[in-house]
Amino acid sequence: MNTNRLSKTMAAALNAQITKEAHASQIYLSYAAWADGQGFAGIASFLFRHAHEERNHMMKILEYILKRGAEVEVTAIPAPPASPVSINNCFEKILEHEVDNTNAVYKLVKMSHAEEDWATWNFMQWFVMEQVEEETLVMNLLDKMKIAGGEKMSSDALYSFDKDMEKASNEVRPAQEVTTETP
Numbered sequence: 573m574n575t576n577r578l579s580k581t582m583a584a585a586l587n588a589q590i591t592k593e594a595h596a597s598q599i600y601l602s603y604a605a606w607a608d609g610q611g612f613a614g615i616a617s618f619l620f621r622h623a624h625e626e627r628n629h630m631m632k633i634l635e636y637i638l639k640r641g642a643e644v645e646v647t648a649i650p651a652p653p654a655s656p657v658s659i660n661n662c663f664e665k666i667l668e669h670e671v672d673n674t675n676a677v678y679k680l681v682k683m684s685h686a687e688e689d690w691a692t693w694n695f696m697q698w699f700v701m702e703q704v705e706e707e708t709l710v711m712n713l714l715d716k717m718k719i720a721g722g723e724k725m726s727s728d729a730l731y732s733f734d735k736d737m738e739k740a741s742n743e744v745r746p747a748q749e750v751t752t753e754t755p
């Protein structure tokens with residue numbers, strides 16, 4: 573009896589999304605290391621936390637594929653892009669990447685709708701909302717920086733911005749505790 577509840581194309585697309593989330597995690601990780609190297613400990617800690625969150629997203633999809641009886645394929649992760657040239661540029665690059673990931677999520681939603689795979693459609697809704705949250709968060713940070721001068725932010729403004737980021741919660745749940753029901 574066939575116990576695989578995902579179509580071949582859907583399993584392949586979800587596996588590709590695993591790699592995409594892992595790539596997102598690597599991007600946050602490399603930008604975090606860059607920010608720390610520049611002396612911005614608060615921003616670095618925010619980005620390290622996000623690297624972890626992206627890994628949680630990866631685990632969530634991996635778990636779903638297994639739950640539906642399909643095969644997980646763990647592949648190589650593309651290298652992250654070049655380091656940002658400024659803190660403002662760092663968040664601009666992050667927003668670009670998040671929008672790109674949102675588009676990938678939308679493609680999966682569209683595909684699940686076309687296949688009438690309502691379980692996957694429903695599963696993907698969590699990611700749709702998560703992307704809204706993440707995009708909003710980065711857009712708000714970019715707005716703050718814009719007010720403070722954007723690329724021309726003074727060292728004082730950068731110092732306060734870094735301090736603000738340090739205060740942001742650093743609580744991240746371990747990936748193994750993240751499930752579809754309790755993200």
Ligand code: FEO
Pocket residue numbers: 593596625626629670673703706
């Ligand atoms: Fe998991 Fe920010 O996308």
